[in-house]
Amino acid sequence: MQTAGSAVNGTGKPLWLLAELTYRCPLQCLYCSNPVDFARYREELSTTDWLRVLQEGRALGAAQLGLSGGEPLLRKDLEVLVAEARRLGYYSNLITSGIGMDEARLAALKEAGLDHVQISFQASTEELNDYIGGAKTFQRKLAMARLIKQYDYPMVLNVVLHRQNIDAVQHILDMAEELEADYVELANTQYYGWALHNRAQLLPTRAQVERAEAIAHAYQERLKGRRRILYVVPDYYENRPKPCLAGWGAVFLAIAPDGTALPCHAARQLPGLTFPNVCQASLGWIWYESPAFNAFRGEAWMREPCRSCPERQKDFGGCRCQAYLLTGDAANTDPVCDLSPLHHVVLQAVADAQESQPTGPLPMFRNVKNSKGLTV
Amino acid sequence: MSEPEALQPDDVLAIGRYFRLQWEEAQQAYVLLYPEGMVELSDTAAAILTRCSGNASLAQIIADLQQQFPEDDIAADVREFLEEAYANGWVSRKRDG
Numbered sequence: 505m506q507t508a509g510s511a512v513n514g515t516g517k518p519l520w521l522l523a524e525l526t527y528r529c530p531l532q533c534l535y536c537s538n539p540v541d542f543a544r545y546r547e548e549l550s551t552t553d554w555l556r557v558l559q560e561g562r563a564l565g566a567a568q569l570g571l572s573g574g575e576p577l578l579r580k581d582l583e584v585l586v587a588e589a590r591r592l593g594y595y596s597n598l599i600t601s602g603i604g605m606d607e608a609r610l611a612a613l614k615e616a617g618l619d620h621v622q623i624s625f626q627a628s629t630e631e632l633n634d635y636i637g638g639a640k641t642f643q644r645k646l647a648m649a650r651l652i653k654q655y656d657y658p659m660v661l662n663v664v665l666h667r668q669n670i671d672a673v674q675h676i677l678d679m680a681e682e683l684e685a686d687y688v689e690l691a692n693t694q695y696y697g698w699a700l701h702n703r704a705q706l707l708p709t710r711a712q713v714e715r716a717e718a719i720a721h722a723y724q725e726r727l728k729g730r731r732r733i734l735y736v737v738p739d740y741y742e743n744r745p746k747p748c749l750a751g752w753g754a755v756f757l758a759i760a761p762d763g764t765a766l767p768c769h770a771a772r773q774l775p776g777l778t779f780p781n782v783c784q785a786s787l788g789w790i791w792y793e794s795p796a797f798n799a800f801r802g803e804a805w806m807r808e809p810c811r812s813c814p815e816r817q818k819d820f821g822g823c824r825c826q827a828y829l830l831t832g833d834a835a836n837t838d839p840v841c842d843l844s845p846l847h848h849v850v851l852q853a854v855a856d857a858q859e860s861q862p863t864g865p866l867p868m869f870r871n872v873k874n875s876k877g878l879t880v
Numbered sequence: 881m882s883e884p885e886a887l888q889p890d891d892v893l894a895i896g897r898y899f900r901l902q903w904e905e906a907q908q909a910y911v912l913l914y915p916e917g918m919v920e921l922s923d924t925a926a927a928i929l930t931r932c933s934g935n936a937s938l939a940q941i942i943a944d945l946q947q948q949f950p951e952d953d954i955a956a957d958v959r960e961f962l963e964e965a966y967a968n969g970w971v972s973r974k975r976d977g
Contacts, residue, residue: 565906595913620915658898658915
């Protein structure tokens with residue numbers, strides 16, 4: 505009876521299927537996880553294509569389904585996809601800004617069998633929320649969060665943390681409590697794509713990080729049991745890399761709006777890899793056979809210091825996308841690791857962040873115009 | 881961590897409202913699904929949780945399991961597991977509504 509169960513990892517099946525239904529979004533968040541060149545990819549899979557993806561994914565063992573974007577509510581067939589997900593036995597997670605939602609839609613999604621809603625807030629005050637998201641959304645989000653609970657969904661309230669809102673962690677947690685969120689996800693910004701471009705505006709100081717962590721942990725202690733706080737650490741302030749998605753092609757499979765299959769939603773930018781498309785290949789071939797999904801599986805691709813590192817099975821060398829973005833080569837050790845010969849690039853960014861004013865380029869909001877401007 | 885709250889023998893137990901207990905063919909195991917997460921259950925955990933159907937009390941669940949596994953004295957282990965499961969929100973008591 506000792507082992508209640510085990511956290512699921514590395515069983516070799518794509519247990520987590522992320523369906524990025526669209527790159528369209530009414531928000532313009534400075535840290536958006538969509539590619540900076542999202543404007544190039546305007547094609548979207550049809551309803552029929554998505555239904556097939558859901559069926560194939562479930563047959564491969566996927567159990568968790570993320571419905572994300574962009575803003576997934578912009579897809580008019582969302583209810584159809586949710587109903588099929590329920591029929592297939594997925595646990596479905598709607599990852600939304602709350603914009604595009606109304607009571608009728610929430611009721612229809614409930615009817616279709618949606619299991620859970622994750623709603624994002626950009627901050628806990630209207631002014632900052634609307635600035636960071638580049639759109640007037642705060643009051644609407646509050647109303648939608650209340651409606652989500654009224655319809656008895658489990659609700660995750662997600663706030664991406666950065667230099668401009670991290671000092672308000674207490675206020676954010678109070679807001680989450682007032683809104684009766686079941687889970688609060690305080691996710692420090694991960695620096696890819698838009699967030700990397702805006703890093704100087706976003707990377708907090710060490711003092712900010714330490715203070716926020718202390719508050720979050722005190723809250724965790726006080727609310728343990730019924731309300732959970734997931735605190736995603738800012739990896740630039742760590743000395744070992746995160747075990748990114750439990751390893752490349754290990755449990756996570758993302759499908760971009762145009763059907764491109766990715767082992768990580770930030771992987772699209774990696775050079776030298778051709779990511780397969782669900783319109784041209786089966787999900788089974790993509791997951792098990794495609795060169796892209798095998799490129800960084802296991803340990804054969806590793807170089808020193810990872811190759812002989814006793815911790816390589818713990819963190820898998822960190823994140824391939826971060827290694828590429830910060831060192832120019834995706835097969836390098838994630839430079840967050842202080843054993844990386846290129847760790848100084850992270851130290852430099854952290855040193856720059858200790859200045860009282862951001863020292864980098866002006867904020868670049870995530871929108872079509874800026875996307876086209878950033879596309880070479 | 882504080883001690884998990886004690887369950888009473890006549891507490892009727894069900895799977896927590898925000899959790900789903902499901903057999904996964906691909907994993908050949910029962911799993912508990914919840915927002916953005918999943919726990920693969922051991923055989924013993926599954927044997928206990930599949931009995932938390934909203935129709936049986938803690939005492940009945942223990943008696944039922946004891947009948948199935950007569951060679952061991954399992955009462956204390958089952959109770960301990962369920963108290964932890966209750967603290968995790970995996971199971972709920974009917975009297976909590």
